[in-house]
Amino acid sequence: MSKPEFWNNEKRYYDLKSFFINTFGCKVYKIQIDAGFTCPNRDGKIATGGCIYCNGKGSALREQGPLPSVADQITTGKALYRRMRDAKKFIAYFQTFTNTYGPIEHLKSLYDEALAQDDIVGMSVGTRPDCVPDEVLDLFEEYAQSHHVWLEYGLQSIHDKTLKVINRGHDSETYCDAVHRTADRDINICTHIIIGLPGEACEDTIKTAERVASLPVNGIKIHLLLALRGTGLGDMYEAGKITLPTKEEYVATVCDILEILPPDMVIQRLTADGYRDIYLAPDWGRNKLDVLNTIDRELKRRDSWQGKRF
Numbered sequence: 001m002s003k004p005e006f007w008n009n010e011k012r013y014y015d016l017k018s019f020f021i022n023t024f025g026c027k028v029y030k031i032q033i034d035a036g037f038t039c040p041n042r043d044g045k046i047a048t049g050g051c052i053y054c055n056g057k058g059s060a061l062r063e064q065g066p067l068p069s070v071a072d073q074i075t076t077g078k079a080l081y082r083r084m085r086d087a088k089k090f091i092a093y094f095q096t097f098t099n100t101y102g103p104i105e106h107l108k109s110l111y112d113e114a115l116a117q118d119d120i121v122g123m124s125v126g127t128r129p130d131c132v133p134d135e136v137l138d139l140f141e142e143y144a145q146s147h148h149v150w151l152e153y154g155l156q157s158i159h160d161k162t163l164k165v166i167n168r169g170h171d172s173e174t175y176c177d178a179v180h181r182t183a184d185r186d187i188n189i190c191t192h193i194i195i196g197l198p199g200e201a202c203e204d205t206i207k208t209a210e211r212v213a214s215l216p217v218n219g220i221k222i223h224l225l226l227a228l229r230g231t232g233l234g235d236m237y238e239a240g241k242i243t244l245p246t247k248e249e250y251v252a253t254v255c256d257i258l259e260i261l262p263p264d265m266v267i268q269r270l271t272a273d274g275y276r277d278i279y280l281a282p283d284w285g286r287n288k289l290d291v292l293n294t295i296d297r298e299l300k301r302r303d304s305w306q307g308k309r310f
């Protein structure tokens with residue numbers, strides 16, 4: 001038994017870069033967009049405090065003043081990538097807050113604007129599983145007939161007890177229902193999970209991954225829990241009320257998870273980064289490249305790869 005050949009890569013997991021090259025024949029770059037959305041877990045519709053790890057600020061762009069249009073953000077993003085690399089194709093990545101939270105006409109105008117730009121081959125839209133009514137999914141189903149479309153669902157944990165602790169404002173059943181309604185419409189699904197959540201042991205995170213692996217999910221982002229200044233979690237960390245995983249614990253859990261995921265599930269992220277101005281802990285998490293290299297070394301040491309125990 002060895003790693004799947006269809007990955008066409010040198011890695012021990014099916015990374016997003018390889019998936020795009022296999023799908024489009026070239027590298028595809030995601031351009032981050034802040035389209036001015038809010039979040040129902042912050043604006044009072046569900047709650048006001050938000051998830052305990054969320055700093056609630058949105059993108060750096062938002063802090064600089066009025067947001068440029070979606071088209072202008074894409075033009076800027078393309079220019080940046082083209083300066084650095086041989087970039088020809090792009091995905092519009094609606095990243096900030098809950099990007100399906102608004103009247104359907106408003107959503108359609110933003111997505112239409114993105115998909116109308118040159119060299120945009122599709123879009124990836126980050127949202128919550130409780131913000132995708134059928135009319136929104138019907139809209140995505142239409143886009144998916146002519147474009148490459150992903151919906152990214154924040155789940156974080158399959159355990160309702162943890163979802164309460166972190167103040168997610170939805171339960172696991174809501175996530176499973178959203179996944180099934182999305183998969184029925186042939187839209188790609190990416191799920192975000194977090195390692196190191198308060199009250200969770202490694203086994204709990206693995207149970208989350210097992211559940212995700214059992215569902216029609218096409219991609220996953222595995223995040224490291226970051227303690228950020230100005231968040232509820234940051235306060236808990238500074239008060240000594242929580243401990244965060246060590247690098248060794250984190251890497252071992254990531255590898256355990258990769259082993260039980262389907263070989264064709266696209267690994268879109270294996271750690272977390274950014275937030276330099278408000279970053280508190282864990283200190284080792286600041287070096288993303290080191291974390292990724294350590295994961296590679298651990299998989300090699302185990303003579304293992306994504307899906308080996310699926």
Ligand code: SF4
Nearest residue numbers: 039041050051054097
């Ligand atoms: S759902 Fe996302 S944007 Fe909303 S509070 Fe949680 S982390 Fe922040």
